[in-house]
Amino acid sequence: MKTTLSLVCVFASALMLSVVPALGQFSLDEIEASVGKLSDEMGRVDALLGDTDPNKRLAAMDMLIKSGNADYATRAREVGLFSSDKQMQRRALAAVFDAGGPFRFDIPLTGVAEDATRIRAYIKNWNTGVLRDNESVGQFLLYTAPFDEGKQCWTYKTSSSCAVTPTGEQYVFTDGSSFVGSFKLMPDATLAGEGSYRGNKTVSFVVNLVE
Structure with missing residues (x-):
């Protein structure tokens, strides 16, 4: 009985080890597609934050911060903190303090x-x-x-x-x-x-x- 249980455990462990790596594998095509998609998205975010119309870029900053997307919100705060636009600085810093720290x-x-x-x-x-x-x-x-x-x-x-x-x-x-x-x-x-x-x-x- 002990031998049978041991064999079952070994078989189950081997099966798990063979499945887990497969779940985390991505082909180069999939990686390129994902990276390209993310790059395109962040490029559009940067374009919104860099709009020549100050009202548009401020509105974009507010909406990106409140979007619920952590990547968009982080980029908006960072762009604002490094911006020479005083209003964007204030909005970004307000969002940073609202987030709570530490x-x-x-x-x-x-x-x-x-x-x-x-x-x-x-x-x-x-x-x-x-x-x-x-x-x-x-x-x-x-x-x-x-x-x-x-x-x-x-x-x-x-x-x-x-x-x-x-x-x-x-x-x-x-x-x-x-x-x-x-x-x-x-x-x-x-x-x-x-x-x-x-x-x-x-x-x-x-x-x-x-x-």
């Missing part, structure tokens, strides 16, 4: 005096705060909820306090009590700014939006 704040600490900034102590207070690279960089993660029309800000995902508030090209970041800073979108699609903990000396920080 957003990693990197704070260079080399040469930063702790007694003047208290920033290392502040970073350690964050649940996600860490000091890395021999404490030369501090970092923490921010998660946001979709834009609150009533408060005109993006609140923290876990509370109703404002985390990020748009003020023109500048955005104010606050933890609600002890840290206040501001940042703006840079040409390389990073957020760069400065802030201070409890009124101490300011420190700089960077948030990479496209890794």
Whole structure:
């Protein structure tokens, strides 16, 4: 009986191994067709986002972000972040914050005096705060909820306090009590700014939006 069961198991395993690779195989013709189709689709997306009429490209950005297609939405956000069009930048950044993050704040600490900034102590207070690279960089993660029309800000995902508030090209970041800073979108699609903990000396920080 044991011998029969063993043979059945071996046969079943061999059958599965022979079927699984076949399910994942694609011919060159199928690969070329799929790649060509995807390339054509993304080319059309890029054409919409690059329309010479600013109203059309803004409308395209909004619709692509809300399309439900992750590839279209990602391309629209990235094009907007790198665009020189300020309205596209704002729309893209709004979509990024609406998505919730996480957003990693990197704070260079080399040469930063702790007694003047208290920033290392502040970073350690964050649940996600860490000091890395021999404490030369501090970092923490921010998660946001979709834009609150009533408060005109993006609140923290876990509370109703404002985390990020748009003020023109500048955005104010606050933890609600002890840290206040501001940042703006840079040409390389990073957020760069400065802030201070409890009124101490300011420190700089960077948030990479496209890794």
